[in-house]
Amino acid sequence: MKIYGVVGWKNAGKTGLMERLVAEITRRGFTVSTIKHAHHxxxxxxxxxxxxxxxxxxxxxxxxxxxxxxxxxxxxxxxxEPSLADLLAKLSPVDLVLVEGYKRDGHAKIEAYRAATGNPLIATTDNSIRAVASDTALELDCPVFDLDDTTAVADFILAEVGL
Structure with missing residues (x-):
């Protein structure tokens, strides 16, 4: 199974992006499962x-x-608490597992970012973040997508995992 993460601070748009990505990627004929980490x-x-x-x-x-x-x-x-690897082992095989959270794990990720939250970008200090989906223009050493451009984000993730 391929795995790709969506991370970001609270209210950055992670869950909305996850929801749109699941719909877009399954619409393309791939099977998708999700794992969501809760801090509470x-x-x-x-x-x-x-x-x-x-x-x-x-x-x-x-x-x-x-x-x-x-x-x-x-x-x-x-x-x-079980590790992400332990949880992945419990899933039935699918084409792609999208993981919301687990920002400290080493799998490839995209960061959801909203400027209004006032939080710093995680991508500037974390090499596992391959791109940022943002509601504002950013100058970074990785691709930056519009947070609402689900098609482009899905294209990027599917290319990253080889699907």
Whole structure:
């Protein structure tokens, strides 16, 4: 599987770019999966639901299945957070895995950047960032795309990974 990341500070446009890239790349006939890193505790379940009650009772894993999808929830409890490599190994094979976050890992990435956030560019100090998708013109030693030019960003990523 090919892997490519989308990184950036909070409110830089990462999730919107990810959403548009998934739609554009799958429209072109490629299979895509995503991994999203969260810096906070999150829950995909809700109090009162049976699966939530199973986890609250102490189940280590709860697999929820229907005819439309299945989801496996794994409680880490006393375990360390799994590495990106560990998580990638759990995915079914696809043409491309787009990873949102994991900015400190060494895989190739594009940075989403919005000037209004006031945050510094990550690309200036991180060689794993191969391009920037920005809402403002930038002079950098790597390609810079308009943040809303999904076609150009998708072309770049697919060329980078050889698809």
């Amino acid at each position: 505790s999150f829950d995909v379940d809700h109090p009162g639901k049976d699966s939530y009650r199973h986890r609250a009772a102490g189940a280590r894993e709860v697999l929820l299945a229907s005819r439309n999808r299945w989801a496996l929830m794994h409680e880490l409890t006393d375990e360390d």
